Amino acid sequence: MGSVRLTTAEALVRYLAAQRIRVGNREVPICGGVFAIFGHGNVAGLGAALAKSELPVLRGHNEQAMGLAATAFAKARRRRGFMAVTTSIGPGATNLVTAAATARVNRLPLLLLPGDSFASRFPDPVLQQLEHDQSPDVSVNDCLRPVSAFFDRIVRPEQLVMSIERAFQVLTDPVACGPVTIAxxxxxxxxxxxxxxSFLEPRVWSYSPPERRSVRADEAADRIS
Known part of the structure; x- marks a missing residue:
């Protein structure tokens, strides 16, 4: 089994572009594209990777609007597909909370990719970084933990391979489906x-909601009585 040397952002973007989902008799891209507000927290990584990718990139001006639009996309696709949303580091990322909560209570797939402060903690602090004197590992993205069906912060590149696989399991699970946050x-x-x-090879996912059990009216009446 061979390997390809990529940045973490490039590996993530190429993985997203390769994933597909079965809709009826067709196979379509599972990720419809990426809503993005680029800043110093994501432009050098995700921004550069997306510039070389086939994934559609839709530039936004408000994080909450992007998140809610992505939630609407998932609902229109009947959970058979999702949009990703990326933001820079800073207070603006907290605008994703409403969209994440909406997706959580409605069990809609949503992939949030907010930038985060330096894992090396050098330099520290950076522009718009939340400075928490007692917990240096806390950033504004931690406000997304309670409203995410899956949350992870990638502090080593190798963690991406496992984390994104688990994220997709949540995004395609009819029971556990909900917003995924990967900081x-x-x-x-x-x-x-x-x-x-093998990580970059196309993969076809499926979304199979539980089948509804049909009960005849007379059987239902007997059970009620």
């Missing part, structure tokens, strides 16, 4: 890793 520190986004070639 991406600025330095980790541009760090290199050797990605297994």
């Amino acid at each position: 991406l520190p600025q330095d980790v986004q541009v760090e290199m890793l050797d990605v297994p070639s």
Whole structure:
């Protein structure tokens, strides 16, 4: 099994572009694209990777609007597909909370990719970083934990391979489905890793909601009586 040397951001974007989902008799891309507001927290990593990708990138001006639009996309696709949303580090990322909560209570797939402060903690602090004197590992993205069906912060490039697989299991699970947050520190986004070639190969996912049990009216009446 071979490998490809990529940045964390490039590996993530290429993985997203390769994933598909079965809708009826067709196979379509599972990720419809990426809503983005670029800033110093994500432009050098995700921004550069998306510029070379086939994934559609839709530039936004408000994080909450992007999140809610992505939630509406998932609902229109009847959960058979989702949009990703990326934001820079800073207070603006907290605008994603409403969209994440909406997706959580409605069990809609939503992929949130906010930038995060440096995993190395050098330099520290950076522009718009939340400075928490007692907990240096806390950032504004932690407000998304309670409203996420799955939350992870990638502090080493190698963690992406496992984390994104688990994220997709949640995004395609009719029972556990909900918003997924993968916080991406600025330095980790541009760090290199050797990605297994199999990780980048196309994969077809399926969304199979539980089948409804049909009960005849007379049987239902007997049970009620």
